[in-house]
Amino acid sequence: MRQIISCDGYAPGSRPFRPAAGPARIALYSHDTLGFGHWRRNLLLATALRRLDPAPQVLMIAGMREAGAFDLPEGVDTLTLPAYGKDSVGDYRARDLDLELGELAALRAASIRAALVSYDPDLLIVDNVPRGAQGEMVQALTALRARGKARIVLGLRDVIDTPEAVRGQWLRQRNHTALRRWFDEVWIYGDPNFYNLVTEYSFSEEFASRVRFMGYLDQRERLVSAISPAPQASPYVLCTVGGGRDGARICDIFTQASLPTGHRGILITGSQMPASDRAALRARIAARGDMEMLDFTPEPLRLIAGAARVVAMGGYNTVTELLSFGVPALILPRTRPRREQILRAERLAARHLVGMIEPDRLTPENLSAWLAGPPPRPERVREMLDMSGLDCVRARAFELLYPNIRRICA
Structure with a gap:
């Protein structure tokens, strides 16, 4: 060859x-x-x-x-x-x-x-x-x-x-x-x-x-012209599920998780999530007071770059965003109909660049435990990739x- x-x-x-x-x-x-x-x-x-x-x-x-x-x-x-x-x-x-x-x-x-x-x-x-x-x-x-x-x-x-x-x-x-x-x-x-x-x-x-x-592809170049919400006043955990069409369960579990002391939660559902799922999530978030929800933002990069931790699915673009900025991340990879995301996430997790839980095994308890535990070490990414x-x-x-x-x- x-x-x-x-x-x-x-x-x-x-x-x-x-x-x-x-x-x-x-x-x-x-x-x-x-x-x-x-x-x-x-x-x-x-x-x-x-x-x-x-x-x-x-x-x-x-x-x-x-x-x-x-x-x-x-x-x-x-x-x-x-x-x-x-x-x-x-x-x-x-x-x-x-x-x-x-x-x-x-x-x-x-x-x-x-x-x-x-x-x-x-x-x-x-x-x-x-x-x-x-x-x-x-x-x-x-x-x-x-x-x-x-x-x-x-x-x-x-x-x-x-x-x-x-x-x-x-x-x-x-x-x-x-x-x-x-x-x-x-x-x-x-x-x-x-x-x-x-x-x-x-x-x-x-x-x-x-x-x-x-x-x-180093996503930091996007930040030069990024248009997004103002930086947050307190540390926050971000949960994002891409377009959102198959992300309702992940979002629901995120709204039930315990956040680290002094942190807020920000949830981006994606514009493709069914309206009924978004309404249910909005009601759950309104009841707890330490979270907010965005249906869609065209440029989430500043929110990603400024997060204390990120909970996300494992698509190529999302993963390279997280690696580019060295943000501690938990990847919940899609496992069907393709195995692309879990193959990528398993190898990154083996190098301790991200955490990983398969979505079907995600619970409010193990998500809360990950948020409270030691973070992965994404700052080493440029030594490894x-x-x-x-x-x-x-x-x-x-x-x-x-x-x-x-x-x-x-």
Whole structure:
């Protein structure tokens, strides 16, 4: 198997000429069904890429209406698609529109193709799903590859699922064929010394030849422009469950837990949690007086960074937020329909970077005990994990956009 490529740098101070047609154009696609992790990861990448010199224009294609609530950097805009939802076993459906799944997929596919053909990007980064959700990227990828201008990259998080599940899924969805047909590179936002996606899943030499391990994405860059509530006057424990669609039980147990002396509790339920569950939680919190509840905040990063401890699920974006700021955290990983979150959480817990309890085993008593006990040691994260992902993304994007500029290999 070929050696996996690491990220490269380019010569400091290099200033390529601006193309006659105007700034370079980058597009980022995320399908977005459950929670906000894919969107937030792409927004972080867009913000980082805008710091290239010269700064590219960035179009984000998002699969959920909440994308419109997020603050966008200058030079970044978004196309928001009508949303998919998922049921308890992971099957797709229309989230809000009264459309059959095939009708919604066709609507989204036509919108994506029209946008990308008109925008004509120099670089397209597809998040997580090579063919797009329900194959919705196929038309656009075919059109862009036929045009021959865009460099096309697949971006993957550190862990996808169990090896057996991933190998079966990639065969069913013809992902390897998609990579051969449309993609130039695969960027993995992780550290192979923590989880080597290529070897864990026994992917082929052909796949490995496209791979660049970029490192984890340091979320501290988001704080520069974060818009969020004012800092809290007293220490607090934060509980957050992403979009919230499957987080009601965790939130309910959090509202029953005992907080450390002198601490308050802040609960973010997420906009996708059913209204009846939010109402029940609000009533429980009102009865105790040392907690408050937010339905949704587009930028929770200041709340995360300022927390004494955080109780959260184990998605990639949430975990990298916690690790980036060294916040003591208890991870309650989703275990179905995918095992991605628990695989990540188990390895982090084994290194004492986080605490972990499986959600089905969570009780008010063991949550209270964790809050009262010694915290994990997340301040050691940069000794144990490569957190240079954004620098590597910028460096490689620069090389793809401006291939004639001299670079220095790291």
